[in-house]
Amino acid sequence: MTFDEKYFDIGRLDRLSYRDTCVHHLDPRAKVIATMLFLITVISFPKYEVVALAPFFLFPVLLMTLGEIPVRFIVKKVIAVSPFAIFIGIFNPFLDIRPVAVILGVPISGGWLSFLSIILKFALTVSAALLLIATTSFPGVCHALRRLGFPALFVSQLLFLYRYLFVLMEEAMRIIRAREMRSFGSRGTGVKVFVRLIGILFLRAVDRAERIYYAMLSRGFQGDIPDLKRSRIAFRDLGFMAMTIAFLAVFRFFPITERIGRVAQELFR
Amino acid sequence: MHMADALLSPAVGTTLWAGTAAVTGYASKKLKREIDDRMIPLMGVLGAFIFAAQMINFTIPGTGSSGHLGGGMILAILLGPHAAFLVMASVLTVQALFFADGGLLALGCNIWNLGVYPCYLVYSLIYKPWVGESKNPGRILVASIMSVVVALQLGAFSVVMETLLSGKSELPFSTFVLMMQPIHLAIGIVEGFVTAGVINYVRSARPEILESIAVSRPLGAEVSLKKVMMTFAVLAVITGGALSWFASTNPDGLEWSIEKVTGKGELPEQEHGIAAALKGFQEKTAFLPDYGFKPAGSESKKEDASPSWPGIEAGASVSGIIGAAIVLGTIVLIGMGIRVVRRRQG
Amino acid sequence: MSHHIVEFKNVFFRYPDGTEALNGVNFRITHGESVGVVGANGAGKSTLLQHMNGYLMPTSGTVTIGDLTLTGKTKREIRRKVGIVFQNPDDQLFMPTVFDDVAFGPLNLGMDEASVRERVRKALGMVNSLALQDKPPHHLSCGQKSAVAIASVMAMEPDILAMDEPAANLDPRSRRSLITLLKTFKHSKIIASHDLDLILDVCERCIVIGSGAVVADGPSAEILSNKAFLEENNLELPLSFQGR
C-alpha cells in the first residue's frame, strides 16, 4: 500500500464511524465487550474446525449491513493485511499431510483443514476489529476503554495520538511530495535524506506538542483531561449484549451447522 | 511481524493481554506520579510521529511492508522507558484498530513484543548503561544498532513462541526460527542506523529540545537495573503461572507444541495425551469414507468429543459442508435483505 | 476595571539561540480597547503576543495584566484572563471532537455540565459552527478550523483576547464574518496581522513593531494612512486606501 492509500484508508474508516445508524448508536462499551467476546469465541475453536465457524459470519454481516458500512471496503482491507497469517498458515498443508477425512472420495489432509480454519478465523477477527472502529469511532472506543478501567493517562494519550495522527500524516505526506518534486529519479531519496526528513518531522512534532501544550494551558489545563459523561448504558445496549452472548454460546457449544446439513441431506434423499 | 489473531489460542492471547495490561498500569502509575504535564501532548504527538515515520519507511529498500522504524527504541531514548512504552502501546492499539494490523486479541502479544522489549528490557540493560550521558555520535550509533537488533530479535523470537504455543501452525520450531530471526537481523541493522541518525541529527540541530524533554524526564535515570530485573522476574512468574493454569484446564495443543519446540524439528509423532487421543480419533474417522453419509442424531459421539475437540467430527463431513453452505447462504441473504429494506426506506 | 489592562514595560526577550526578538517594548492598553499590532516579517509580533500569557517570559522588563505582574506564580491566573488564538488552528484544536474541544476550557474552569453545554452552544453559535459540533477537527476545512479555534477561546469568556494572524487562509467571505464577529466582542483585544484592512476595520488603535520595539502607537486611521512612514516599516497603505 502506498502512503496516500494508507492515509486515506484510515480517513475513510474514520468518516464511516460518524454515521448515524442503530449500530452506531449502541454504547461503545457494549460493542467493545461484544467484539472481544466474539474474538475469543472464534479463536477458541480447535485448529481443524472449519464448518462450525460458518455461522459466525452473521456477526460481521449484521454489523456491516445495519451499520451501512460498504462491504467492499472491509473486504479490501481484510485482504490487504492478510499476508502474515497466510504466510504462516500456508505451511500447514505441506507439513500436516495425514488425511483426516474423505469427502466424496477425495481425501482431505489435516493441513488443509487447519489452513482453511486459519483463513476463516482471520477473516472473522480482522473484520470484527475493523467494524468495531467503523461503527464506534476511535474516540468512542477510547471512552469505552476508560470506563472499563484502563488508566486515564493511557487513554488521554491515545486520544492525542488519534487527533494528531491525521495532522502529522498529512504533514509527512506533504514533505514527501516536496522532496519528490525536487528529486529526479532516485537522486535525493537516499537514506541520508530520509534520516533528515524523519529528523525534521520529529522536531516539528516536538514543537507542535509544545504549542499544543500552550494552547491547553491557556484553556485552564491542570493535568487532567476533563470528560463529560455523555453515554449511559441503555436497555438496547443490554439487549445487544445478551443477544450476542446467546448467539456466541449457542454456536460455540452446539454443532448446529452440521445438523442443518444433515437435515437438509435427509430432505433431499 | 505483527502477531495475528487467527494464529493465536485464547490461552496465549489472554495471558499476554494480562501481562501487557499489568505493564501499562505500572507505566501509567509511574508517570502519573512524576510526570510533567507537558508530557501528555508530547507523548500523543510523538505517537502520531511514529506513525507518520513508519509510513515513510517505504522509501528504504528491503525493510518490508509494515514498517517498524525502531519506534520503541527512538522513543525510549528520547522519552524514557515509561512514557515510551505507553506511546508504543497506543501506536500498536491504533494499528490494531485502524489497520487491523495484528488484531485485538493479538494486541497483547504485539505490545509485549514491540513495546516491552525495547522500552524496558533493552533500553535499561543495553542502551542506557552503554551510552549514559555521552553525546558521542559513534557510541550512540553502535549502541542504537545493538539495541534495535536485540529488541527485534527478542520480538521475532516471541512471535515464534507465541505461534507455536498456540498450536495453530504446523511450522516446526527450527524452520520458523530460521525464517524469522535472520530477516529481523537485517531489518534491525537498517533501523539501528536510522535510529542513530535521527538521534544524532536532533541532537545537533536542536540540542535544546532534547534537553527540554530530558528535563521533564526525571525518571529516565532513575530506572535501576535491579528494579527492571525484579519486575521481569515477577512478570515471568505470573506469565508462567497463568500459562500453566490455562494449559491444565484447556490443553488445546499446548503440550503438543511444547514437545515440538523442545523435541524433534520435523513432523513429530504424537503419542500421548490429547494428541494421541486425537490421532486415534482422526484415524477412526478418516478411513470411513461413507462416514459423512451416516444418518443424523449421533448425539453421544459429539458429547464425548466436545471437551477438547468439539467440532472435529463435523469438521470434514459432507453434511458439515452442506450445513455451512446453507448457513452462509442464509447470512448473505439476511445481509442483502437488510440492504434492500434500507434502500427502500432511504 | 483595572483587570482588563495590559501593560508592557521595557520588555526584552532573547530566544535561546541568541536572536534578540524584543528590544524594549513599552505600551499600555486600557479596558475595552482594540489594538492592532503590525510590522514586518520577523519584527516580533508573535513573540510579543506570546508574552501576554506567559508562554514566553521576558528576559527583562515587566508585563502586567490587570493587577497582576507576569511571573511564574501568576501565570496560571493570567491565562484565565487572556485568551490567545494562535496562527495555526491545528495546534489549538487538540481534542477528538469539536464539542470536546470547545468544552475543554469551561470544564477546566470547574463548571457544571449544563453550563458547559450552554457555553459551548453559545461560542459555536457565534462563529456559525454549531452544526460541526460532533465532527473531529481533522475533517474540517482550513477555514472551519479557524472558526472553531476562535470559538474554543471565546468559550472561556476571556477578559482579553489576543489573536495572531486570524484571517490568513480564510476566503473573503469568511474573513468578512470574522471582522463582524470581532467588532461585536466588547472586551480588550489585540490582533497581530499583515492584513492592514482588517486592522483598520476592527481596531481603533494601532501599534507598529519594528525590530522588536514599538516604532509608532496611535489611532489606526492616522498611522495607516501615513504612506511614507508605513513604507519605512516594510508596510504599505491598506489596499482599500490604495484604490485603482
Added chain:
Amino acid sequence: MSHHIVEFKNVFFRYPDGTEALNGVNFRITHGESVGVVGANGAGKSTLLQHMNGYLMPTSGTVTIGDLTLTGKTKREIRRKVGIVFQNPDDQLFMPTVFDDVAFGPLNLGMDEASVRERVRKALGMVNSLALQDKPPHHLSCGQKSAVAIASVMAMEPDILAMDEPAANLDPRSRRSLITLLKTFKHSKIIASHDLDLILDVCERCIVIGSGAVVADGPSAEILSNKAFLEENNLELPLSFQGR
C-alpha cells in the same frame, strides 16, 4: 512554444475517502499567460494545483502539460517543467539550512557545484533573503519561510510556476515584492489565492472555482469587478475596489 501549455480536459477527481473535489474542470492556458485561481475555502483550488505535476492523478479526464499528457510515466518529466509552491512553507523546507534547501533541487538535477551556488544566490536574491542562507528553517518567521520556499522552487527554473496562496503570511512589503517578482517571471504561471488584489495585480486572466468546477473564466479586471457574482461564490470585491 507548445511546451508551456497547460490543458485540463474534463478533469474529475475523487479523494479516496469519497470527497468529489473536482467535477469536470476544463481550461487551457497558453504560453506566457498568468492565471489566477480563486474560490471559497474548500472549492478545490489546491486539489487542482496538485494535478499540475501529478501529485494527484485525475480520476477521469486528461491533464496535458506542453506535449505531454499526464500519466504515471510522464510524471517525472512533467515535474521538471512545473514548479509548485505549496500553501504551507514548512512542508517545503526539509533540509537543515536555507542554503541546503534551495540547493536540493539543482543538485538533484545533476548540476555542478559552481552553477548550484550561482542558482541559489540568484534565487535567494530574488526574494531578498540572501542573508538567511545559513539559518535553519525552523528559526525563521512565517514570512521568511514563505520567501525561502519560493526561492527553493525558483532555483529549479521551472517552465511553469504554480503557487498556492503564496502571500498568506507575507508582510505588505514582501507581498509587494512578490508581486513585482511574479510580474517579471515571463513563463506561464498559475496562482491560487484568496488575495484578490494580488490576483488583480499579477494575473490578466482569472478562473473562479466553485464546488470543484470552473464557474467563470475571463479577464481578471472584468470578473473581479462583478460584485454580485463574486458574492455568490463566497468572494467579495478586491479591497482596492472597495475604497473607504
